[in-house]
Amino acid sequence: DAGVIQSPRHEVTEMGQEVTLRCKPISGHDYLFWYRQTMMRGLELLIYFNNNVPIDDSGMPEDRFSAKMPNASFSTLKIQPSEPRDSAVYFCASSRTGAQYFGPGTRLTVT
Amino acid sequence: AQSVTQPDIHITVSEGASLELRCNYSYGATPYLFWYVQSPGQGLQLLLKYFSGDTLVQGIKGFEAEFKRSQSSFNLRKPSVHWSDAAEYFCAVGVIQGAQKLVFGQGTRLTINP
Numbered sequence: 001d002a003g004v005i006q007s008p009r010h011e012v013t014e015m016g017q018e019v020t021l022r023c024k025p026i027s028g029h030d031y032l033f034w035y036r037q038t039m040m041r042g043l044e045l046l047i048y049f050n051n052n053v054p055i056d057d058s059g060m061p062e063d064r065f066s067a068k069m070p071n072a073s074f075s076t077l078k079i080q081p082s083e084p085r086d087s088a089v090y091f092c093a094s095s096r097t098g099a100q101y102f103g104p105g106t107r108l109t110v111t
Numbered sequence: 112a113q114s115v116t117q118p119d120i121h122i123t124v125s126e127g128a129s130l131e132l133r134c135n136y137s138y139g140a141t142p143y144l145f146w147y148v149q150s151p152g153q154g155l156q157l158l159l160k161y162f163s164g165d166t167l168v169q170g171i172k173g174f175e176a177e178f179k180r181s182q183s184s185f186n187l188r189k190p191s192v193h194w195s196d197a198a199e200y201f202c203a204v205g206v207i208q209g210a211q212k213l214v215f216g217q218g219t220r221l222t223i224n225p
Contacts, residue, residue: 004154031211043155043201043215056212091154098143098162098205100213102154 002026004103006092012109018080021106024073025094033100034067034077035091043091049075082110113138113206117216125224126194132187132219134202143205144185145213146176150198158200161185172196197223 005024013019025032033048047057052069060067064083069075079086087110093100114137124130136142143162147155159170166178176187185202199220203213 042217045212048212050211093155095211098211099145099157099160101157102147104154 004092004094004101006090006103006106008106009104010107010109012111013082014111015083016081017110018078019082019086019108019110021077021090021092021108023075023077023092023103025075025092026096026101027073029094029096029101030072031095031100032069032075033093033095034075035093035102036088037091037105038088046077079108082108084110086110113204113214115202115204115214115216117200117202117219119219120217121220121222123222123224124192127191130187130189130192130196130221132200132202132221134185134187134216135183136185136202136204137183138204138206142185144176144178145203145205146170146174146185146187147201147203147215148172148198149201149218155201158187192221192223194223194225197221 007022030051034046035043037043046059047067049069067077089105089107091102091105093102116135118133145160146158148158149155158174159168161168161178168176174189178185199218201218202216206212
């Protein structure tokens, strides 16, 4: 079975541009999580969904960040407008029974 | 508030030596506990998990961890490390029913000397 799929793997964009990160969870998993990882702050939970419904978005840093899950097999994390401090690795993870399985991440660089 | 502490930021061991990575948690209820490993440029891979039952948990790649409630610890061990074990290791505690929300420690970076 395929694991969590994320795209793109790398994204370089200029400040002010819109960035969209994509995630396909493992089939049958009903929880989906978005994390951000930086050297300074470590691994931070941004938002998570259960059955496509956002449950906790308290980790979303600002209104510039938004996430959607239109169906059980797809989620997006959007940053608009992007800023240099958004540079990080963004991970998507999914779970069904408590253990979360992570995707390979998207390395975002905002110049 | 729930928290996870990994006291060692960086550990260096020789190949073939034994390894123990420390993890302490703070959580009022029965914890769900996890260890993940992250190789450079990769995502986090689940090594093992503890939900209930036997307090000694076996995982992948020859790792094991022991849950000690009295010490609020969940230390990760391996009897003999390989150069490929060099990575970042994260301990996590599940803080909602079903462990659907995880709190991670800051990680321990493991370096292997040849």
